[in-house]
Amino acid sequence: MLIVKSLHTEYANGRAPVVKAAQDVSFEVPEGTLFTLLGPSGCGKTTTLRSIAGLEKPTSGEIRIAGDVVYSSDGNIFVAPNRRNFGMVFQSYAIWPHMNVFDNAAFPLQVRRNGPSRKEIADKVTRVLAAVGLDQLAGREATKLSGGQQQRLALARALVMEPRLLLLDEPLSNLDAKLRERMRFELKRLQRDLRLTTVYVTHDQSEALALSHQIAVMNEGRVVQIGSPRDIYERPRDRFVADFVGNTNFLRGAVIATDGGDGATVSTALGEWRVHCARRLQLSDAVVVSVRPEDVELTEQAPVHGDGDNVCAGIVDAKVFLGDFVDFQVKVADSVLLARVHPSLRTPVGDPIHVRMKAEKCIALPDEAARIAA
Amino acid sequence: MEAVGRLTDVRRQDSAAAWSVDFKWIIVGASLALVAWLALVPLFFLLWQSLFSPQAAATPAVFTLENFRTAYGSIETLRLFANSMQFAAGAGLLALVVGTFFAWVNERTNTPCKALFYGMAIIPLVIPSILFTVSWILLASPKIGILNHLLQSWLGIDGPVFNVYSMAGMIWVDGLHYSPMAFLLMTAAFRAMDPALEESAMTSGASIVQTAVRVTLKLAWPAVLAALLILFVRAIESFEVPALLGLPAGIEVYTSAIYQAIHQYPSRVGLASAYAVTLLLITSFGIYLQTRFASHVGRYATVTGKGFRPRVVDLGRWRHVTLGLFVVYFLVVVVLPFLVLLWSSLQRYYSAPSLAALHNLTFDSYRAVLAYPAFSTAVWNSIMLSLGSATVIMLTTSVISWIVVKTRLPGRWLIDNLASLPLVFPGLVLGLSVMICYLYVGPAIYGTIWIMLIAYVTRFLPYGMRYNTTSMLQVHKELEESAAVCGASWSMTFRRIILPLLKPGLIAGWIYVVIVSVRELSSSILLYSPGSEVVSIMIWELWQNGQYVELSALGVMLIVVLFCFVMLAQVAGRRFGVAEA
Numbered sequence: 001m002l003i004v005k006s007l008h009t010e011y012a013n014g015r016a017p018v019v020k021a022a023q024d025v026s027f028e029v030p031e032g033t034l035f036t037l038l039g040p041s042g043c044g045k046t047t048t049l050r051s052i053a054g055l056e057k058p059t060s061g062e063i064r065i066a067g068d069v070v071y072s073s074d075g076n077i078f079v080a081p082n083r084r085n086f087g088m089v090f091q092s093y094a095i096w097p098h099m100n101v102f103d104n105a106a107f108p109l110q111v112r113r114n115g116p117s118r119k120e121i122a123d124k125v126t127r128v129l130a131a132v133g134l135d136q137l138a139g140r141e142a143t144k145l146s147g148g149q150q151q152r153l154a155l156a157r158a159l160v161m162e163p164r165l166l167l168l169d170e171p172l173s174n175l176d177a178k179l180r181e182r183m184r185f186e187l188k189r190l191q192r193d194l195r196l197t198t199v200y201v202t203h204d205q206s207e208a209l210a211l212s213h214q215i216a217v218m219n220e221g222r223v224v225q226i227g228s229p230r231d232i233y234e235r236p237r238d239r240f241v242a243d244f245v246g247n248t249n250f251l252r253g254a255v256i257a258t259d260g261g262d263g264a265t266v267s268t269a270l271g272e273w274r275v276h277c278a279r280r281l282q283l284s285d286a287v288v289v290s291v292r293p294e295d296v297e298l299t300e301q302a303p304v305h306g307d308g309d310n311v312c313a314g315i316v317d318a319k320v321f322l323g324d325f326v327d328f329q330v331k332v333a334d335s336v337l338l339a340r341v342h343p344s345l346r347t348p349v350g351d352p353i354h355v356r357m358k359a360e361k362c363i364a365l366p367d368e369a370a371r372i373a374a
Numbered sequence: 375m376e377a378v379g380r381l382t383d384v385r386r387q388d389s390a391a392a393w394s395v396d397f398k399w400i401i402v403g404a405s406l407a408l409v410a411w412l413a414l415v416p417l418f419f420l421l422w423q424s425l426f427s428p429q430a431a432a433t434p435a436v437f438t439l440e441n442f443r444t445a446y447g448s449i450e451t452l453r454l455f456a457n458s459m460q461f462a463a464g465a466g467l468l469a470l471v472v473g474t475f476f477a478w479v480n481e482r483t484n485t486p487c488k489a490l491f492y493g494m495a496i497i498p499l500v501i502p503s504i505l506f507t508v509s510w511i512l513l514a515s516p517k518i519g520i521l522n523h524l525l526q527s528w529l530g531i532d533g534p535v536f537n538v539y540s541m542a543g544m545i546w547v548d549g550l551h552y553s554p555m556a557f558l559l560m561t562a563a564f565r566a567m568d569p570a571l572e573e574s575a576m577t578s579g580a581s582i583v584q585t586a587v588r589v590t591l592k593l594a595w596p597a598v599l600a601a602l603l604i605l606f607v608r609a610i611e612s613f614e615v616p617a618l619l620g621l622p623a624g625i626e627v628y629t630s631a632i633y634q635a636i637h638q639y640p641s642r643v644g645l646a647s648a649y650a651v652t653l654l655l656i657t658s659f660g661i662y663l664q665t666r667f668a669s670h671v672g673r674y675a676t677v678t679g680k681g682f683r684p685r686v687v688d689l690g691r692w693r694h695v696t697l698g699l700f701v702v703y704f705l706v707v708v709v710l711p712f713l714v715l716l717w718s719s720l721q722r723y724y725s726a727p728s729l730a731a732l733h734n735l736t737f738d739s740y741r742a743v744l745a746y747p748a749f750s751t752a753v754w755n756s757i758m759l760s761l762g763s764a765t766v767i768m769l770t771t772s773v774i775s776w777i778v779v780k781t782r783l784p785g786r787w788l789i790d791n792l793a794s795l796p797l798v799f800p801g802l803v804l805g806l807s808v809m810i811c812y813l814y815v816g817p818a819i820y821g822t823i824w825i826m827l828i829a830y831v832t833r834f835l836p837y838g839m840r841y842n843t844t845s846m847l848q849v850h851k852e853l854e855e856s857a858a859v860c861g862a863s864w865s866m867t868f869r870r871i872i873l874p875l876l877k878p879g880l881i882a883g884w885i886y887v888v889i890v891s892v893r894e895l896s897s898s899i900l901l902y903s904p905g906s907e908v909v910s911i912m913i914w915e916l917w918q919n920g921q922y923v924e925l926s927a928l929g930v931m932l933i934v935v936l937f938c939f940v941m942l943a944q945v946a947g948r949r950f951g952v953a954e955a
Contacts, residue, residue: 081858082862108861108862112861154856161861167859
């Protein structure tokens with residue numbers, strides 16, 4: 001298993017101030033699981049991955065894999081990337097254009113000291129190419145591969161060395177939408193079948209949610225939240241995570257009552273709402289309430305008031321038909337709520353509509369902006 | 375048990391890692407030391423020599439300004455400076471005008487057979503400057519020039535029409551010789567320009583000429599200035615034309631003055647060094663300005679699209695005129711010089727073409743050249759030197775360009791500049807510096823082929839640097855990182871990933887260095903001694919002895935061999951090329 005402990009990476013950037021690419025990044029990846037570093041570009045996720053690979057030298061911290069220290073600022077240890085035996089798939093795939101498919105995949109075995117014999121190499125490469133579905137193309141020039149095939153080859157090259165750890169740097173970002181979807185399933189299947197400990201870097205939240213056992217959301221060099229995909233999506237810890245992972249509605253408010261547990265009541269522009277608290281809140285704390293569009297239920301008849309759900313009435317402001325669902329913009333008082341509903345709802349624009357949200361789907365998050373303003 | 379095994383395993387890996395890191399820094403350090411030595415040490419000795427009296431067994435060197443006093447103490451100095459400037463500016467301008475015109479015709483008009491002409495632009499490269507100069511003497515000298523004979527009999531006038539032994543003649547020959555280079559430079563500049571800017575001028579109602587002058591040329595202005603400065607520097611460095619055409623007419627420029635100072639008795643190395651320092655200052659300033667202008671070029675270069683082809687200007691009937699001009703140009707730059715050498719090589723004694731002379735055609739001169747004892751030595755030396763210097767240069771600069779492009783090593787800009795520094799050395803100045811340097815220090819290689827190898831490697835290092843840096847910039851850094859992650863050491867990565875990916879640039883640069891090394895004369899002329907002469911020196915000596923027909927025979931063979939080499943290399947380059955962008 002992989003342990004990353006308080007990793008810091010800084011770049012001296014000429015005369016410009018130091019760039020803090022990663023700050024105090026810590027996480028553990030249990031054996032055989034897929035761990036995703038998720039965040040916008042420049043959040044430090046790729047720097048962290050490259051530090052694990054040994055392609056960047058962090059400023060301080062420690063990286064251990066199955067008990068072996070590969071980097072430690074205290075122990076003054078830095079194992080060169082070619083001595084770590086980690087497989088890595090690069091964003092550009094980094095397929096060597098001067099070699100054919102077989103040679104690309106065989107390279108990690110060929111350069112190994114006291115490596116396997118020629119015949120063993122051929123066996124292993126054939127097996128791994130079959131695993132990614134490229135066995136028919138072994139003799140093809142690497143430059144003649146399609147994007148998806150290059151991606152598979154990059155994966156095969158990373159797998160052939162039987163790595164202790166698999167590192168994937170946005171491996172699907174260069175594929176078209178259809179292919180990306182398919183490769184997502186294949187990647188998941190391979191990872192689960194081989195039980196490879198994997199660190200995956202992406203800025204695409206749907207990829208992260210679909211593939212991971214665990215996700216670390218990063219922002220501005222720091223890990224903001226670590227959790228299962230469902231945790232991250234349904235229980236974001238702050239406004240950034242709620243906003244970055246999926247679409248959401250934000251409503252400002254202030255706490256007017258707490259029930260001592262996770263529940264609270266918040267006064268908003270749309271009335272008093274019962275909410276779920278991501279963190280413990282005090283009376284009169286400024287909060288933003290986050291509600292996912294798919295958790296905003298719309299009905300033409302007024303719902304029966306009950307179960308403590310939050311309800312209000314509005315007017316359909318605009319709607320966008322997207323095939324498998326329809327996005328409604330509902331104007332309630334001065335705010336606009338985005339709702340994602342089944343296409344069977346056909347309320348015309350300008351008509352009144354009723355809104356209902358379950359209390360546990362309304363997540364109250366501390367309002368940093370209000371705190372900074374205060 | 376397993377834990378213990380793993381622990382020892384890790385330790386073994388660590389020591390291996392340390393070893394590979396060391397090896398990398400050894401290679402890097404050696405390359406750096408080599409470049410620093412080649413670029414700086416001769417320069418130091420040149421300066422030192424210009425400021426000290428010659429060292430002899432009995433008399434130690436003492437500080438003196440005598441050399442500079444002699445070099446600058448008379449009115450001759452002004453004339454030398456004025457001659458050099460006039461010659462270099464004239465030749466540079468002529469080359470630029472001719473090259474720019476044909477580049478524009480080739481890139482922006484619908485002149486027929488364009489592709490063919492672009493391909494031919496490489497051919498003048500195979501005619502060494504000394505042969506080009508000699509062929510123009512045979513064409514346009516007042517006494518034996520064929521053109522003069524023809525025009526005299528056609529027009530019925532006495533006296534020569536052309537006199538190649540004049541400032542105008544020097545500018546003409548040198549300017550023509552550098553015009554293909556101007557053509558290539560300006561072609562690149564036109565290709566980097568957004569044709570939409572010209573098209574919008576056309577739709578605004580501007581004529582072809584108005585567009586070309588007021589938009590195209592205006593936009594290409596920084597590139598034009600940069601090209602002009604390069605051509606100026608090349609012209610002020612050239613030695614063959616001033617020596618062969620200028621000296622007989624009493625027109626001295628810096629390069630011929632340096633040569634004269636060394637080849638008089640007793641030779642005055644200090645005086646030559648003083649001239650060389652001045653020349654070096656001029657070329658350095660030129661190259662400095664050139665890089666300043668070149669850095670502005672990017673501002674106008676707005677085209678980045680793929681596979682784009684600018685719309686061409688329809689010249690109408692004029693396109694036959696431009697085609698005709700192209701043909702004339704090709705005749706003047708390639709065909710006429712080669713034919714006149716071929717003609718002369720088939721004679722027993724040189725005579726102008728005539729029916730009578732046609733009966734005397736013979737291969738005697740070829741037999742004579744092949745029978746010279748010096749011939750096989752010279753050919754062998756030329757082959758060894760050109761292959762050796764090309765190989766050393768391309769391998770060394772591949773490492774250096776890796777350092778410059780791929781690492782964040784502090785001070786790598788300094789290394790880059792050091793490797794490009796020899797660009798400001800005129801061949802003659804470099805030869806002089808290397809000569810002085812190895813007279814005083816280092817192994818006893820003076821007068822051997824090794825000192826020439828050092829001079830060639832130094833002189834052509836910047837070309838290797840340029841080819842390798844260009845290709846290195848196109849190698850995505852993840853290609854090499856993925857090799858590291860796959861477990862390859864630095865040297866393994868360099869050998870199996872980087873060098874193969876550089877191959878197109880490596881081969882192209884290697885070919886280029888081979889060709890310019892075979893043509894090299896101005897450094898060799900101060901460094902050779904019996905036994906270490908090369909083919910270009912042999913041509914020079916044949917000229918000095920007045921053996922024109924043998925010279926022509928040797929020249930024809932050299933041109934044919936170089937031509938075949940270039941063609942072979944082009945075919946090979948197309949086959950081996952790894953998707954040249």
